[in-house]
Every structure is written in C-alpha cells, then in structure tokens.
Amino acid sequence: MFLNCHSFHSLRYGTLSIKELVKQAQESGAQELVLTDINTITAIYDFKKECEDAGIKPIAGVEIRKEGRLLYVAIAKEFSGIGEINQMITDYNCNGKDLTEAAPQFANVFVIYPKENIPETLRENEFIGIREEELTLLIRTEYQNLIHKMVVLHPITFATKKDYNLHYILRAIDNNTLLSKLTEDETCHKTEYFKRERSLRDAFYQYPEIIKNTQHILNTCHFEFSYRNQIKNKQHYTRSKEGDLRMLTKLAYLGLKKRYGLDHEIARARVEKELQVIDHLNFSSYFLIVWDIIRYSNRMGFMHVGRGSGANSIVSFCLEITDICPLELDLYFERFLNLNRKTPPDFDIDWSWQERDAILQYIFDRYGKEHVAFCGTNVEFKYKSILREVGKVFGLPKEELDELTNQRMELHDKNLVVEHVHKYGKLLEKFPNQRSMHACGILISEEPITHFTALEMPPKGFPIVQFDMNVAEDIGFEKFDILSQRGLGTINDTVKLIKKTRNIEIDIRDTFISKDEEVCNEYLAQGRTIGCFYIESPAMRGLLRRLKCDNYKILVAASSIIRPGVAQSGMMREYIFRHNHPDQFEYFHSVFEEHLKETYGIMVYQEDVIKISQYFGGLSLADGDILRRAMSGKGRSIEKLQEVKANFFESCKRKGHSLELTAEAYRQIESFAGYSFCKAHSASYAVESYQSLYLKVYYPLEFMVSVINNMGGFYRTEVYIHETKMSGGIVCNPCVNASDFQTTLHGKEIYLGFMHLQGLETRIAHFIIEERIRNGDYQSLEDFIRRVPIGIETVQILIFIGAFRFTGKQKNELLVEARMLLVNFKPENRGLMLIEEPVKEYKLPQLKRETFEDAFDEIEILGFTVSCSPFDLLQIKYRGSVFVKDLLQHHKKEVKMLAYLISRKHVPTKKGTMYFGTWIDVNGDYFDTAHFPDSLEKYNFQGGGCYLLLGTVEVDFHFPTITVAKMAKMPFIPDPRYAYDKDKQYDIHRQIKEDVSMTNRPPYPQAHEIGLPRNRLK
Structure with a gap:
C-alpha cells in the first residue's frame, strides 16, 4: 500500500535512511515497498538489497517535483521503466527540457497524480492518488467518475514526532527561511508515517476498486537487476573480446620490446602471466580504453603520471600507462588484479590541472555523452x-x-x-546535504548511462550520475580515475621555460633524472625540497632528514610511512630507528624477516598487509585484500571486516601463534592498512618528486617561477618568492611594460605577474598585456591611460605597486597626474577628454619618501613584502642569539631566536590543541617548532609576522626542532606613509592619497597576517 516513500536522499525533505525506511516498512507488515525519492534514483540500488534482506518486494520510482511543487509520482513497471524516468530527469537537468504538468507517454511506467494536479484525460497507465484524509471528498460529483482510476496514496517521510520536527527544519533550511515562516505547501502532511497496512486497507474498505488498483500496481511492478555479475562498462574496445585480447597482446609485446629489449625472459614471462589474468577477468577493454586516453595525451604533448595499484602491472608499464618498472621494485601484480579479487580495480592517472579538462573533453567526445559521466558523491551535513x-x-x-x-x-x-540546535543538529549528522561531483571517477558504459541513472549537471559542466562510487562498484561499473595536480603543471611548465630561456631540451622521463642523481640525493637528504611535489611539507622534509634519505628506494618507503595514522601507531618512528640502526633491533617474527626484509620487518605498503595476512595469518589472498580494503574505508561492510578479523585470529591460532602475538600483528596491520600507499603508488610519487627536485637543483629560477605560476603547493606564494630569492633570483614588482598575467623570468630578474595584485580585475590585467603586444610599450602614465580603459582606483593599485617606475617619477607625483587625467572621467568621453583637453600644468613641491613606504604598499596589495625582508620592518635591531645553521650544536639547550612564521599546523591532543610551526630566521633558513597546550595557554599565536621564540632544541635523528616555552610577537615600525611631521601636520603623501579617493580602496585580507590591521584607511 506504500506507493510513495521518501528516504533522506530526498534532499532536505526526507528523514529516514534506507535501512530505517525498510525496517519501518517491515514492522508495519508491508509486503511491497516503492521508493520514490524526489527527482532522484540515488538510493534505489541500496534499497533493493535492503528490501530483499528484509523479505520485502522492492519497487523503484521517482517523485517528480518542479520548483517544490508535486507534479506526479512515476513508478517503474520494470527496469527499463527506470531508464525512461532517468531520461526525462536528465533532459530536465542537462538538456534544458522543461518538466510538464502532465507526464510524457511512458511505455513501462505507472504515473500517479495528486488530486491537485489531475490532467484532463488519464492514460491507461495513469492514476490519481487519494490520501486517507481525502476520502470524504469522493462524495463530490467531480470525483465520482474518477474512482475507477484512483489508488491509495500514503506518502512516507518521517517516523516519529522528532523526525517530523527534523523534516520541518530541513524544509526551512532548503527554503532559506525561519521555521516560523514556513507554509503548509512547503512541508509534508503530518500523516506521512508508516501505519499498519491492515489499517490502511480498512480505511479504504468502502472503495475496493481503489485497493484493487493499488494492489495491481504493486503486483505488476518488478525491480529485476544484476549487480556485479554483469559488468556495465563498455564491453569491447574493438568489436569482440577476442579482438580486444589480440590488440592488447600486440601492444604489450611492442612495449615489451621498447622497455626491455627482445631477450628479457623474466619480463616476457610476467607479461604472459598478466595477459592471461586480464583476459580471464574480462579486463582487456579496460586496459585498451586507458591506453587510448594516454595515446591521445601523448599526441597532445601532455605529461601524465599513472599511479595507484595499476602501476604494479608490467602490461601497463609496456603500454606506457605507467612509468614504474614492476621488476625493479618487485611489485606485487596481485595487489592490482588477481583471480580471487571480487571487486574491480582502477587506474589512477594524473594530468596537470591546466590540461585535465582537455582530457575529459576527449573522453566525452570519443565515447559519447550518452555513455560517459562522472561518479557522484553525497556531501553530508558537517x-x-x-x-x-x-x-x-x-x-x-x-x-x-x-x-x-x-x-x-x-x-x-x-x-x-541552543539546546534545540544541538538536539536536531545531532540528528542531521551523516544526512546527505547535496549531491556533488566525485573528484576523479569517470564511468564509461556499454548501454546509454541513463539506463542506470539520471544525470545532473554541476557548474563544472560535465554530467554526474546520481549515485556514488561505492554504488557504481556494486552494480558493476569499473571507474576510470582522471585526476589533476599542480605538481605536474610545475614540471611541465619548467621544462618549457628552460627551453625558452636556455634553449635546452630536458627529457624529464629519463630515469637518471627521475630516480638517481648525486646532487639531487644530497638535497634530498638535507630536506632542501621546498616547491617539490609531495616532499615539501614540514613533516616530509623532517622525515627525509631523519632518514638521511639519499636514494630513490628510501624515498618510496618515506612516501608511504608519512601517511596519517602510521605515525600515531608508532610504526613510523620504529622504521626511522631501524633505518638508522639496522643492527640494533629484532624482527617481530621470522615471517616478517623473510617477507619484509627490505623494510626492516615493518609493514610499509599495502601489499605488506596482504603478505602478512597470507604468510603469518594463513588467510587467502582474497581475504587479505578484503582486510586491506575494509581497513582503508573502501569496504562497506563492518560485518565482513569482523568476519575476516575473526578468521585471522582463528587461523593464527591454528598456526600456533599466541593470542598476544596475533593481537600485536593485527595491530600493526590495522595501523598500516587504513593509511599506507601501495608500493607502486609510492614509487610513482617518488619519481615525480625526483623530477621536481632535479629541476629545482639545476634550474632553480625556472622551477620556482613555475611553482609560483601553478599557485604553489603546501605553502603560500610568499614562501616560494622567498625561496626564489634564496636561489639567486631578483624578484621585481609588476610592471606594465615587463610583466604578464603570470610571473615571468628575464635572466635573473623575476617579474611578478598581474595575477598577484589583489583588486586588479583579471579582464583588465589581460587587456594591459594585449594592448602592449598590439601597439608597443607604454611611454608614460598618460599614454597608458589613453590606451587602457581603466578607472582611478585600478590606476592607483598599479601606481602603489610600482608598475610605472619606468617613468622615473615618484608615486606621489604619479597619483596627482592620474587624478588630473581622470578627473570627472566618463568612459564614453575617454577619447575626447584625453585628446582635446590637454592636462593642466602643475608643479609639486619636493616630496620625500620614507625608506619602507614601498614595503607597506606591497603588504596591502600583494600580502607580503618584495623590496625588503619582514625583519627590516621590525622596531627592534635584535636578530636572535642562535641561528638555524647552529641548531645541531644546541641539543637539549635553551635558545632564543627571532623568526618569521611561514606556516603552522594544529593537532588535537588529549590535553588540548598543539601546534607545529615552520619559520625562517634572518638568514632565510627554515626550521620547525612544537607548541604544546600548556605553553599556548600563555603564549599563543597572534597571527602572522615575526616572533621572538624561547625554547629547547631537540635533535631527533639528525633533525633539530625547538619545543617552544615562550614566544612574543614583535611589532613593526609605524607605517611611514601615515606619519606626522614635526608641526603635527599630515604627511603630504597621505593628503594625496585622500585626495585621490583612497577611502574607496578595498581592504587586503593578508595585511593583518604580518602585523597590520586589515584596513588602516579611514
């Protein structure tokens, strides 16, 4: 009798999870249940499973609403009917087609209209839904002739009074209004909860035809669907499975010849073995589609990185999908693909953030928009x-x-x-709030994708399915992960810039560059990696120094043990100890010594979890992989995890391990399985890190310019500019004759791009450059204003940052000149004013500029200083008693240091929040600090800027840190632009600024971070 049920996937409307909805239906005695979430099929596949587990017949449908108003309920007679509904919703969401008041002509869908929206004529498959409280209306003449087309309509939205209140709150959130202003039309009826099915039948006993029609729909409809047993991806790259295997085999052997030569028997045997598994699991077409995408990428000159477990495959290496040799690193193919694996793996492929959209467009064009979409994801209330x-x-x-x-x-x-906010807020935890696009997962289907889901169109412009990656995997889709990152953009841009500035061709994929180079290894061991992909964070630089990491294989391990969770378990520290003292530890067990010797008996990679599960615990490969996946959050069944854990303990007992030994082994598995990388993934990251490092070591200015243009990584732009200066670069403020939108390199001079100027419109910035290219350099401020359609406020930004310094005039004079040129300016009269009305002659008195005025202008406009160091702006002359270069000699000693804060990270602890800080001293060298809760109570951070630090040096495996006991923020000098003269008169510089309407200038958020208020201009 329940033809219209909402789960909480009816966003900001329903209040019941799928599990709770089915449980309530079971308790009410329902034999059939129809899920009809509002304009979505998000939950139908999970719903089917829950119903079947509960012994209830599942039926799928959708409630169609437009602008919040119910039009009708569409219920699929069979699975093809879901496709019809999906296509209609997709046309509305993505193709601009409207939802009509009456349903379209469906072939396999029942339609139920509310009494408020009955069409003039009803088709055979169309009915009118009547609620129990509306039965008294049926005595009216206009309804008497329609009873034969009526069904029981008892919507389900909530379960309890508390749920109803929650529904009310959700509706207010959705309508962005107060609870008191909600109308009845915006909320559900107070009767929309489960009642005994028998009582519903009793309520309609006078109208047996209505009950009969309702039961007819329930009896007629079926939701038949095969899950993982049938792969939904594009079935064949060629026209058949045999054709796919022939093509893949041919490509693999061509790649084998290129990568290994003709006589490498081990490589050949590995290729043959993998091809057999790939064919057996019907994975040939998946490999070929990925190969096709990579082929297009190479043809376009794009750089990519194939990573994840796919890099364990020698076939993917031969197809140039990945660049990691599985034989060199003894990579475990079974981690990617094995005959026991019941869930499909996927390739993770990275491109530059600048080129990813081109790759996506190729995929959609090549395989057809009817067959390609992004995975969706549910964004929960946080x-x-x-x-x-x-x-x-x-x-x-x-x-x-x-x-x-x-x-x-x-x-x-x-x-x-506030108590009510807490009470209902807790109920909203884990509720979906909106659907969004998965970061990278692409589905390519054999049948039109609307057979399985409706599509939505997010602002990004690529359609998404209405379910997430877990459901996609359940129902038989193997996703393609198409990712982007800034690290590849940096590498790519650096190589191009080196070609432009030095006419040197760099083959960045050369293994000498990407894996082992003497000077790079020295930089690596010293943690001199600012700007380098994945190895620039304070934590990673500290780990590299603790390990004295001076080769590729150690970096591969470091890339995995740095992962969160591993440090908390103590296993990262144990690895560091064993690496530094390889003769001062004992292996946990002989199995660990035999299978994990390379990593000192410590599980570092996900493959290690599978190995220990198999060889120590006696589990099968499949169960070992289930254990790994469950711990990493990829397994969806807690019950399955508990089952495998129980099997692990039982199997260990049979092998004669004590309970204590087994528990410790399981603890180590647990600490790594959820957070570590697979070895191939770490190796891929390590290669890219080395590529970055090589460019930084030998072409530092080109590299740092590219880092800045790719908007950096872990740190803010200011840090990369500091690193550029430390590398010998001369950093210059933007100039209208020398700068582009991005930062540019001219010899050793680096001109910051217009993109860094807060308050300068992107459109204007590009116009300045285009006009300069068309008609040559700007000869003066007047020439600039004549050629560029720009207002006084934007001109002022350019003046204050020094963009007209080529004129030789002071900023004060330029401000007056700009004011004279643009007085009473109207865009339509630009030509008339500038050509026919010459600027009146004027003469300024001699204006004195203070030393640091430019620095304060830079702080307001850029957020940091360029012309001087922040230390130069301090009121005090003291620069510290100890410097970074001395720290190794001060172990366990108290030191006082003056430092500039460049980053901080908070870490929750049982005693409160603690911080890790990263700083530079007056020499520009980096160091790290720890701030514990007891210290922070009295000596907390006061925003960015320079601090005086007092603390104790701790040298931990070659790496010094300072545990701070006290710190105080140091004041900057007064802003010289706004200083008083001896006669208490305002500086003429301020008068000019006020005269040219500086009060309308926007505040610059970064200004307060180095000791200045957000907006001094009053």
Whole structure:
C-alpha cells in the first residue's frame, strides 16, 4: 500500500535512511515497498538489497517535483521503466527540457497524480492518488467518475514526532527561511508515517476498486537487476573480446620490446602471466580504453603520471600507462588484479590541472555523452554547516552563529534555542546535504548511462550520475580515475621555460633524472625540497632528514610511512630507528624477516598487509585484500571486516601463534592498512618528486617561477618568492611594460605577474598585456591611460605597486597626474577628454619618501613584502642569539631566536590543541617548532609576522626542532606613509592619497597576517 516513500536522499525533505525506511516498512507488515525519492534514483540500488534482506518486494520510482511543487509520482513497471524516468530527469537537468504538468507517454511506467494536479484525460497507465484524509471528498460529483482510476496514496517521510520536527527544519533550511515562516505547501502532511497496512486497507474498505488498483500496481511492478555479475562498462574496445585480447597482446609485446629489449625472459614471462589474468577477468577493454586516453595525451604533448595499484602491472608499464618498472621494485601484480579479487580495480592517472579538462573533453567526445559521466558523491551535513544552518532557521543572529561554529559544543550557551540546535543538529549528522561531483571517477558504459541513472549537471559542466562510487562498484561499473595536480603543471611548465630561456631540451622521463642523481640525493637528504611535489611539507622534509634519505628506494618507503595514522601507531618512528640502526633491533617474527626484509620487518605498503595476512595469518589472498580494503574505508561492510578479523585470529591460532602475538600483528596491520600507499603508488610519487627536485637543483629560477605560476603547493606564494630569492633570483614588482598575467623570468630578474595584485580585475590585467603586444610599450602614465580603459582606483593599485617606475617619477607625483587625467572621467568621453583637453600644468613641491613606504604598499596589495625582508620592518635591531645553521650544536639547550612564521599546523591532543610551526630566521633558513597546550595557554599565536621564540632544541635523528616555552610577537615600525611631521601636520603623501579617493580602496585580507590591521584607511 506504500506507493510513495521518501528516504533522506530526498534532499532536505526526507528523514529516514534506507535501512530505517525498510525496517519501518517491515514492522508495519508491508509486503511491497516503492521508493520514490524526489527527482532522484540515488538510493534505489541500496534499497533493493535492503528490501530483499528484509523479505520485502522492492519497487523503484521517482517523485517528480518542479520548483517544490508535486507534479506526479512515476513508478517503474520494470527496469527499463527506470531508464525512461532517468531520461526525462536528465533532459530536465542537462538538456534544458522543461518538466510538464502532465507526464510524457511512458511505455513501462505507472504515473500517479495528486488530486491537485489531475490532467484532463488519464492514460491507461495513469492514476490519481487519494490520501486517507481525502476520502470524504469522493462524495463530490467531480470525483465520482474518477474512482475507477484512483489508488491509495500514503506518502512516507518521517517516523516519529522528532523526525517530523527534523523534516520541518530541513524544509526551512532548503527554503532559506525561519521555521516560523514556513507554509503548509512547503512541508509534508503530518500523516506521512508508516501505519499498519491492515489499517490502511480498512480505511479504504468502502472503495475496493481503489485497493484493487493499488494492489495491481504493486503486483505488476518488478525491480529485476544484476549487480556485479554483469559488468556495465563498455564491453569491447574493438568489436569482440577476442579482438580486444589480440590488440592488447600486440601492444604489450611492442612495449615489451621498447622497455626491455627482445631477450628479457623474466619480463616476457610476467607479461604472459598478466595477459592471461586480464583476459580471464574480462579486463582487456579496460586496459585498451586507458591506453587510448594516454595515446591521445601523448599526441597532445601532455605529461601524465599513472599511479595507484595499476602501476604494479608490467602490461601497463609496456603500454606506457605507467612509468614504474614492476621488476625493479618487485611489485606485487596481485595487489592490482588477481583471480580471487571480487571487486574491480582502477587506474589512477594524473594530468596537470591546466590540461585535465582537455582530457575529459576527449573522453566525452570519443565515447559519447550518452555513455560517459562522472561518479557522484553525497556531501553530508558537517559540524559547522549543521550548527550554522539549524541555528539560522531558529533565528539566531550571525554573531551567535559564529560562536556556535567556532567553539566546541561543550562551550556553547545552555539556553533553550541552543539546546534545540544541538538536539536536531545531532540528528542531521551523516544526512546527505547535496549531491556533488566525485573528484576523479569517470564511468564509461556499454548501454546509454541513463539506463542506470539520471544525470545532473554541476557548474563544472560535465554530467554526474546520481549515485556514488561505492554504488557504481556494486552494480558493476569499473571507474576510470582522471585526476589533476599542480605538481605536474610545475614540471611541465619548467621544462618549457628552460627551453625558452636556455634553449635546452630536458627529457624529464629519463630515469637518471627521475630516480638517481648525486646532487639531487644530497638535497634530498638535507630536506632542501621546498616547491617539490609531495616532499615539501614540514613533516616530509623532517622525515627525509631523519632518514638521511639519499636514494630513490628510501624515498618510496618515506612516501608511504608519512601517511596519517602510521605515525600515531608508532610504526613510523620504529622504521626511522631501524633505518638508522639496522643492527640494533629484532624482527617481530621470522615471517616478517623473510617477507619484509627490505623494510626492516615493518609493514610499509599495502601489499605488506596482504603478505602478512597470507604468510603469518594463513588467510587467502582474497581475504587479505578484503582486510586491506575494509581497513582503508573502501569496504562497506563492518560485518565482513569482523568476519575476516575473526578468521585471522582463528587461523593464527591454528598456526600456533599466541593470542598476544596475533593481537600485536593485527595491530600493526590495522595501523598500516587504513593509511599506507601501495608500493607502486609510492614509487610513482617518488619519481615525480625526483623530477621536481632535479629541476629545482639545476634550474632553480625556472622551477620556482613555475611553482609560483601553478599557485604553489603546501605553502603560500610568499614562501616560494622567498625561496626564489634564496636561489639567486631578483624578484621585481609588476610592471606594465615587463610583466604578464603570470610571473615571468628575464635572466635573473623575476617579474611578478598581474595575477598577484589583489583588486586588479583579471579582464583588465589581460587587456594591459594585449594592448602592449598590439601597439608597443607604454611611454608614460598618460599614454597608458589613453590606451587602457581603466578607472582611478585600478590606476592607483598599479601606481602603489610600482608598475610605472619606468617613468622615473615618484608615486606621489604619479597619483596627482592620474587624478588630473581622470578627473570627472566618463568612459564614453575617454577619447575626447584625453585628446582635446590637454592636462593642466602643475608643479609639486619636493616630496620625500620614507625608506619602507614601498614595503607597506606591497603588504596591502600583494600580502607580503618584495623590496625588503619582514625583519627590516621590525622596531627592534635584535636578530636572535642562535641561528638555524647552529641548531645541531644546541641539543637539549635553551635558545632564543627571532623568526618569521611561514606556516603552522594544529593537532588535537588529549590535553588540548598543539601546534607545529615552520619559520625562517634572518638568514632565510627554515626550521620547525612544537607548541604544546600548556605553553599556548600563555603564549599563543597572534597571527602572522615575526616572533621572538624561547625554547629547547631537540635533535631527533639528525633533525633539530625547538619545543617552544615562550614566544612574543614583535611589532613593526609605524607605517611611514601615515606619519606626522614635526608641526603635527599630515604627511603630504597621505593628503594625496585622500585626495585621490583612497577611502574607496578595498581592504587586503593578508595585511593583518604580518602585523597590520586589515584596513588602516579611514
């Protein structure tokens, strides 16, 4: 009798999870259940499983609404009917077709209209839904002739009164209004909860025809669907499975010859073995599609990195999908693909963030928009969004909402409204809030993809399916992970820039560059890796120094043990100890010594988890992989994890291991399985890190310019500019005659790009460059204003940053000149004013500029100084008693240092939040600090800037850090631009600024980070 059920996938409307919905239906005695979420099929596949487990017949449909108004409920007679509904919703979401009041002509779909939207004529498959509370209306003449087309309509939206209140809150959130302003039309009826099916039948006993029609729909509809047993991907790259295997074999052997030569028997045997497994698992077409995408990428001159478990395959290496030799690193093919694996693997392929869209466009064009879409993902309500959204509908002002979201819950006020916010906020945890695009997962289907899902069109412009990657995997889709990163953009741009500036061709894929080079190894061991992909963070640089990492294989291991969770388990520290003292430890067990000798008996990679599960625990390869996947969050069944864990302990017992030994082995598995990389993935990252490092070592200015243009990585732009200076570069502020939109290199001079100027429109920045290319350099400020359609506020930004310094005039004079040129300026009169009305002659008095005025202009416009060091702006002359170069000699000693903060990271602990800081001293060298909660209570961070630090040096495996006991932020000198003269008169510089409407200038958010208020201009 329940033809219209909502789960919480009816976003900001339904209140029941699929599991709870089915449980409630079971308790009500329902034999059949129809899921009809609003305009989505997100949950139908999970719904089918839950129903079948509960002994209920599942039926799939969709409730069609337009602008919040119910049009009708569409229920699929069979699976093809779902495809019809999907196509209609897709046309509305993606193709601009409207949802009509009446349903289209469906072939395999029942349609149920509410009484408020009955069409003039009803087709055979169309009915009218009547609620129990509407039965009294049937005595009216206009309804009497329609009873034979009516069905029972008892929608389900909530379960309890608390759920109903939650529904009310969700509707207020969705409508962005207060609870008190919601109307009845915007919420569900108070009767939309499960009741005993018998009582529903009893309510309609006078209208047996209505009950009969309802039962007819329930009896007629079926939801038949095969899950993983049938792969839904594009079946063949050629026209047949045999053709795919022939083509893949041919390509693999061509690649084998190129990679290994003709006489490498081990490589040949590995290729043959892998091809057999690939064919047996019907994976040939998947390999060929990935090869096709890589072929296009190479043809376009794009750089890519194939990583993840796919890099374990020698066939992928021969096809140039990956660049990691599995034989060199003894990579475990079974981690990627094995005959026991029940879940499909995927390739992870990275491109530059600048080129990924071109790759995506190729995939959509090559395989057809009817067959390609991104995976979706459900964005859940999170702590801050819950408190803010719920608090807002209860009417809390912004100030109180900020307090709620910025403080821990136990610190909130205990008034009644806040209690309600907490109460209902907790109920919203894990609720989906909106659907979004998966970061990288692409589906390519054999049948039109709307057979399985409706599509949505997010702002990015590529369609997404309405379910997530877990459901995609369940129903038989093997996704292709098409990713982007800035590291590849940096490498690619550096190679191009070297060609432009030095006319040197760099083959960046040369293994000498990407794996082993003497000077690079020295840099690596010293942690001199700022700007380099994956190895520039403070934690990673510290790990490299602790390991004295001076070769590729150690870097591969470091890339995995740096992962979160591993450090918390103590296994990272144990690895560091064993690496530094290889003769001072004992192996946990002989199995660990035999199979993990390369990593000192410690599980470093995901393959190690499978090995120990198999050889120590006695599990099968399949169960070992299930254990790994479950711990990494990829397994969806807690019950399955518990089952495999129980099998592990039982199997260990049979092998004679003690409970204590087994528990410790399992603890080590647990600490690594959820967070470590597979070895091939780490190796891929290590290659890219080495490529970055090679370019940094031998072409530092080209490399740092490319880092800046790719918008950096771990650090903000200021740090990369500092590193550029440390590499010998002369950094110059933007200039209208020398700068482009991005930062440019001229010899040793680096001109910052217009992209860094806050307040300068991108459109104007590009116009300045295009006009200069068309008609030559700008000869003066007047020439610039004549040629560029620009207003006074934008001219002022360029003047203050020094973009007209080629004129030889001071900024004060340029400001007056700009004001005179643009007084009463109207865009339509630009030519008339500048050509026919000459600028009146004027003469300024001699204007004195203070030493650091330019630095303060840079802080406001760029967010950091270029013309001097931040240390130069301090009121004090003291620069510290100890410097970074001395720290190794001060182990366990107290030191006082003056330092500039470049990054900090907070870490929750049982005693409160602690911080790790990264700093530079006056010499420009980097060092790291630890700040514990007891120290932070009195000596907390006060924003960015220079600090005086007092702390104790701790040298840990060659790497010094300072545990800070006290710190104080050092004041900058007063801003010289706004200083008073001896006669208490304002500096003429300020008068000019005020005269040219500086009060309208926007504030610059970064200014406060180095000791300045956000906006001094009043």
